Amino acid sequence: xxxxxxxxxxxxxxxxxxxxxxxxxxxxxxxxxxxxxxxxxxxxxxxxxxxxxxxxxxxxxxxxxxxxxxxxxxxxxxxxxxxxxxxxxxxxxxxxxxxxxxxxxxxxxxxxxxxxx
Numbered sequence: 001x002x003x004x005x006x007x008x009x010x011x012x013x014x015x016x017x018x019x020x021x022x023x024x025x026x027x028x029x030x031x032x033x034x035x036x037x038x039x040x041x042x043x044x045x046x047x048x049x050x051x052x053x054x055x056x057x058x059x060x061x062x063x064x065x066x067x068x069x070x071x072x073x074x075x076x077x078x079x080x081x082x083x084x085x086x087x088x089x090x091x092x093x094x095x096x097x098x099x100x101x102x103x104x105x106x107x108x109x110x111x112x113x114x115x116x117x
Contacts, residue, residue: 023047023050023051023053023054023055024050024054026051026054027054027055027057027058032055032058032059032060033059033060034059034060034061035061036058036059036060036061036062037060037061037062037064038055038058038060038062038063038064039064039065039066039096040052040055040063040064040065040066040096041065041066041096045071045074048065048066048067048071048075049074049075049078049079051065052065052075052079052092053079053082053084055092056079056084056088056091056092062093063091063092063093064092064093064094064095064096064097065092065093065094065095065096066094066095066096067094067095068095071094072094072095075089075092075094076089079092
């Protein structure tokens with residue numbers, strides 16, 4: 001199963017282990033714009049990596065993928081072999097994370113702490 005959350009809506013596709021077009025189909029059916037945040041998590045590296053490729057072809061504001069340091073390195077290699085440059089690879093945050101304001105200083109400025117999703 002591949003689940004994509006876009007602008008507060010959840011889109012779920014049942015994906016057989018050997019299916020190869022799910023991410024493309026999901027993004028084709030979903031309105032992704034510069035205000036969209038995409039977080040990718042699936043049961044296989046192949047689905048994750050093809051999902052990242054599909055996300056890179058959109059104007060999405062954020063692309064996050066769950067995974068380890070080794071998975072991040074493997075994704076970089078995969079994307080380079082697929083012809084993506086460093087700028088495109090840098091659009092992907094792995095592991096997916098957000099900055100969460102935890103408390104304010106005396107001057108009222110929030111302290112931001114990165115948290116993995």
